[in-house]
Amino acid sequence: MILAYSHNQFLQLADVSYYDSNIPIIDGVIDQVIYDSRLITSPQNTMFICLNGDFRDGHDYINDAYEKGIRLFLVSKIIDIEKYKDAVFFKTEDTLKTLHDLAKNHREKNNSKIIAVCGSLGKTMVKEWLYSILSTENNVVRSPKSYNSQLGVPLSLLQIKKATDFAIIEVGISKSGEMQKIFNLLSPDYTICTSFYPEDDLLRKGLNDEFLKLFYNVKKGVLYSECSHGFPDEKIDIVTRNEKEFASFLKNTNKEPILKRNAMIAAQAALTIGLEKEKIAEALTTLPNLAMRLETYDGINSSLIINDTYNLDLNALSHSLSYQKFIAGKRKRVVLFVAESIDVDLQTAIEKEIKSASPDAYQFIFEGENIDVDVTNSVVLLKGSRTEFTNQIAQTLKQHTHTTSLEINFSALKHNLSFFRNSINNKTKLLCMVKAQSYGSGLEKTAVFLQDQGVDYLGVACSDEGVELRKSGITLPILVLNVEPESFRSCILHKLEPAIYSFSQLDLFIRELIYMKRGSHPIHIKFDTGMHRLGFDSNDVSKVIQMVQAQPEVYVKSVFSHLADASGVDKSFTNQQVQAFANIKKEFLSSQTGSILFHLLNTDGIMNFSEAQHDMVRLGIGMYGITSSKKNQNKLEPVFTWQTKISQIKKIKKGDVVGYSKEFVADKQMTIAIIPVGYADGFRRVLKNGAGGVFINSKFCKTLGNICMDMTMVDVSDLNVKEGDSVEIIGKNQSIYSMASSMNTIPYEILTGISKRVHRIYIDE
């Protein structure tokens, strides 16, 4: 972005002034804005905007930004500007609002047409394809992916240049009330809505009326199908009304139905905007294949692969290069750019962009060439457009394991974290429990992600897990719930903070500290308020206080307890626990023990007893979209998809048996599929013989006979399937809740029981 704003122009925006109001207006320019100090690459004329995120306060990163060369800042808090003598500070009431004002101003100064793309499905694809169609004849910019709207929309608008004809901007549905703000800022010329599906999604978010408004001020809107929302008819083009026409456009493309539908929406949008039919038909034959998400998985030679063959443009490349930096930390970075062939100018530009991120190695790989750089122990960014060749390279890099995989969707996790962040008070700290391999999602990757998101604390069950976290570079404080005396030493050496639950344990821990000549080691005192698991007795509070006050080796960082039945079914029991904990807190507070964090609530506690949040909450399964609170279930997004592929298909006849112990006998001719998932993966034996099943092509297929260690047979008699087709064990069709009920257990046990050999893939959409 090259904004070319003079200081004087910037100072015209509402509420903006120099921090030091005595200085005269400086003859300088602002060309770019940035909000994340980790993304700084070219600091010259770049302004660092200190935003207040869900977890982080940008003002805490001024030093970092300054060290990276930033000399322009926008702040809304009191800053010691004396420390940064050669920098210029602007101040404002609300930095996000100023960013919006700047974007609105920029939008109004330029004449480009704004196209907003909203809806709950397929936005990104429609945006990309519309871009592809329009850019055959126009100068078009579009919003990069994975931006939330409050931030993404203004940043996207700021990319508009004088020559830009169209800006296509994706708008996510978020909170009720936000939508209107975003649309005021955008004032789109065209609004495209890809879908209202599922319909109740809109209703439950209270967005129905807000959505309607999005179509009133536009020149024209595009909707996929007729719907009952009462849109002003004369302003709307309905895609399905022109279906026949598109059928001929799309004749030559062999796209799956959902892709066809997105292509039709993009085509209608182009028509509505005024492109000629022939041009559109032609552009439709060359739509890029898009991988709609970024995948991270383990690669060969202990590498980690970020497969981002999403699109080729430079903007997205710089985004991916920064993402690689986050993930890599101190590990080596390798960039592989894969293409069938490439135009020389584009290659030069791409090379320049790659070099600016200074990776340890990079290579352009063209059709037929091999990987020449060493990827051992590196974090590899694989870029290119999605072609068969790119796919081959991606497969070569993949560590070949079991075909059964568990996908962890970090975008959904981010959404859920934000939900919990917003359900607790601003000052309440957030501790994330990552015990049991982060509920099966993978200890290290999830913890690194959570640290990056800015949570306050991590919690694990045993000190080995804590040590592993330290080795992977986690610097957050870590609470260890269950530390045995054998691991006191490693706990102390790795700055892990034990939960202390008995006098004998406390005594032994203090001895170890004395032996190691350590003082003031942080500990967390755990009280039993009714669950009857580990914990001091609530009657021992004063004795505990006396003991810790007499021991300089330890200091009490927190006092906590755990709820036995936070689901809220029988509130009276939990209320007793809540009260017992409040009494303990009172006693601590009256005994001058210094500042202590008090905490009691887990996921369901936050949902049902949020008044008892005290100073911190301990979030576990809720991060993964699971709660027993029915009214909140649909506010969370599912994080896990567990899937595999059909290994073999067989026909069996009446009287044939299936599996061990002949537990299934066919009473008619059937088709069965053998799938490579068994009880050693966590697909347990209780699911045998129709007690459970999987989904193939969105149809339920029940199990036949016993579940084997590594395999399961399922009924596919009524389906049209082939070997290699994908099989959903947990996902869109089969939720963890329903799986848990067929296994007669709870979601926790399913997640923590998915075995290690199931390949984990991390997705960021």
Ligand SMILES: *Cc1c(COP(=O)(O)O)cnc(C)c1O
């Ligand atoms: C596991 C655990 C949590 C988190 O519980 P969820 O129900 O998964 O949110 C919180 N506190 C303690 C002490 C735990 O053991």
